[in-house]
Amino acid sequence: MNTLKKVGVPIVSIVIFLLFWEGLVWINDWPKYKMAAPSDLPDAFWKFRWLFLEMGWQTLWRTVIGLVLAVLVGGALGMIMGLSQIFRGALYPLLVGFNAIPKATLVPVIALIFIGQHDFNTVLMAVMISFFPIAVSVSIGLSTLEPEYRDILRALGASRFTIFRKIALPKTLPEFFGALKVSVTLAFIGTNLVEIVSPHGRGLGALFKSGEINGNYPLMFAVLIALAILGIVLYYLVVIFEKIFAGWAERPQT
Amino acid sequence: MNLIETKGVHHAYETPMGPLPVLAGLDLAIPESSFCAVVGPSGCGKSTLTRLIAGLLIPDEGEVWLDGAQVKSPRKTVGMAFQNPVLLEWRTILENVILPLEIVAPGMPRKQRVDRAMELLDMVGLTGFENKRPSELSGGMRQRASLCRSIVHKPRVLIMDEPFGALDAFTREDLWQTMRDLRAAEPFTGVLITHDLRESVFLGDQVVVLSDRPARTQHVLDVTLPADRTLDILYTPEAGEMLHELRDQIRIAQNRNEAA
Numbered sequence: 030m031n032t033l034k035k036v037g038v039p040i041v042s043i044v045i046f047l048l049f050w051e052g053l054v055w056i057n058d059w060p061k062y063k064m065a066a067p068s069d070l071p072d073a074f075w076k077f078r079w080l081f082l083e084m085g086w087q088t089l090w091r092t093v094i095g096l097v098l099a100v101l102v103g104g105a106l107g108m109i110m111g112l113s114q115i116f117r118g119a120l121y122p123l124l125v126g127f128n129a130i131p132k133a134t135l136v137p138v139i140a141l142i143f144i145g146q147h148d149f150n151t152v153l154m155a156v157m158i159s160f161f162p163i164a165v166s167v168s169i170g171l172s173t174l175e176p177e178y179r180d181i182l183r184a185l186g187a188s189r190f191t192i193f194r195k196i197a198l199p200k201t202l203p204e205f206f207g208a209l210k211v212s213v214t215l216a217f218i219g220t221n222l223v224e225i226v227s228p229h230g231r232g233l234g235a236l237f238k239s240g241e242i243n244g245n246y247p248l249m250f251a252v253l254i255a256l257a258i259l260g261i262v263l264y265y266l267v268v269i270f271e272k273i274f275a276g277w278a279e280r281p282q283t
Numbered sequence: 284m285n286l287i288e289t290k291g292v293h294h295a296y297e298t299p300m301g302p303l304p305v306l307a308g309l310d311l312a313i314p315e316s317s318f319c320a321v322v323g324p325s326g327c328g329k330s331t332l333t334r335l336i337a338g339l340l341i342p343d344e345g346e347v348w349l350d351g352a353q354v355k356s357p358r359k360t361v362g363m364a365f366q367n368p369v370l371l372e373w374r375t376i377l378e379n380v381i382l383p384l385e386i387v388a389p390g391m392p393r394k395q396r397v398d399r400a401m402e403l404l405d406m407v408g409l410t411g412f413e414n415k416r417p418s419e420l421s422g423g424m425r426q427r428a429s430l431c432r433s434i435v436h437k438p439r440v441l442i443m444d445e446p447f448g449a450l451d452a453f454t455r456e457d458l459w460q461t462m463r464d465l466r467a468a469e470p471f472t473g474v475l476i477t478h479d480l481r482e483s484v485f486l487g488d489q490v491v492v493l494s495d496r497p498a499r500t501q502h503v504l505d506v507t508l509p510a511d512r513t514l515d516i517l518y519t520p521e522a523g524e525m526l527h528e529l530r531d532q533i534r535i536a537q538n539r540n541e542a543a
Contacts, residue, residue, distance in 0.1 A: 177369045184337045185386045185436070186357045195382070199373045277373040277416060 095155025103160035107167025155219035170201030292345035307497035320483035323493030368429035
């Protein structure tokens with residue numbers, strides 16, 4: 030019963046959503062150059078299946094590499110800001126300002142600086158757009174550590190590093206994973222921004238662009254669905270890691 | 284011989300309005316294996332005292348001596364417990380209790396650590412809960428686990444900062460009895476900061492009353508009750524007299540002269 034609920038409820042909700050979409054297109058009698066219906070998508074997927082595999086892979090690996098780098102960069106910045114008040118004061122306004130810049134405006138900038146480096150540019154954008162939540166959450170997690178937590182080990186003469194490793198780091202993990210879930214989606218936005226905007230791009234974003242140029246709406250919507258699927262897969266991958274490393278933060282069900 | 288001594292300790296905190304003196308002439312003498320309860324008005328610097336004895340803080344003036352040596356930094360022979368049990372949510376109760384051993388005795392075999400922790404958990408009545416997470420335990424049980432953790436490495440000194448302050452009255456009395464039993468079984472010298480006069484008389488060999496901030500030692504009461512105390516002893520005339528004396532001293536500390 031419980032597993033049926035767990036699997037059944039999301040599936041039913043997806044089916045209802047697709048039916049609603051299909052019905053909307055059918056009732057309004059929208060032609061294919063205006064709006065694609067779910068029933069148009071299988072054909073699009075099948076027709077461009079090799080392109081989907083190739084472009085999907087391009088988008089996926091660049092997003093994942095971007096995320097990994099965002100975790101490293103964001104984590105490092107978060108640690109610096111979380112452990113040092115001076116660095117927090119120095120870096121926070123810079124980071125907030127940087128984060129406030131619409132990243133689409135940076136696409137031509139990095140495209141000019143790193144001409145032709147399509148992979149590099151795409152990964153760079155994914156990092157730039159997704160490291161911020163990680164940096165903020167890690168720094169808040171570290172800086173809000175109650176002094177008693179530190180004192181129980183400090184009173185025993187433990188080093189700063191030991192306290193960090195045994196207490197501060199594990200205590201920050203739930204916040205970190207919360208931020209990572211946000212960053213997954215942001216990283217996809219980053220890669221796709223570059224893929225769509227740069228000429229002769231690769232990846233699902235480029236496929237979307239070519240659909241647009243050719244007026245192939247079913248292809249464009251198929252790309253959106255493919256992106257959604259990749260996003261869901263990566264998101265739940267993070268959820269699995271969260272369960273393994275920070276499962277303790279989940280309150281027991283009563 | 285006194286295991287802990289403070290001599291003329293003065294300490295002030297820096298604030299935007301200038302230095303705020305919290306301790307001004309604090310003298311303590313706590314014999315080995317005895318239990319010293321410290322009471323005083325709120326905010327009089329009692330917690331500062333715990334941090335000084337633990338070596339987490341160095342006094343501006345005066346000396347803190349522990350075990351024949353002047354305290355200049357934290358040492359492994361100290362255990363601490365706070366009002367907040369500060370258990371690590373990602374560890375089981377057993378792993379929480381073992382934590383100090385990982386710092387103090389990194390070479391100790393795993394089995395020996397577990398045995399030691401289980402022995403203590405048994406003493407406080409937590410057998411069967413060792414693999415639970417802190418969030419699955421009640422407040423009183425969490426505080427019991429926290430006490431086990433504070434003495435697992437057999438510290439010479441156990442410093443407690445209002446460890447029972449957040450518990451309801453009956454749970455608190457249960458914990459007093461647990462504390463009494465732990466004292467009988469474990470060789471530590473205790474310093475207990477508390478707001479509860481009954482607690483100080485039930486657990487203490489001496490009760491030190493601190494004055495209002497900046498705190499100095501205002502009064503020392505030797506508790507002359509037998510060692511094997513039960514809660515009933517608090518209702519004897521002797522205990523009543525001591526509680527009354529303490530109550531008077533607190534009133535003086537608070538600068539209030541009106542009769543109760």
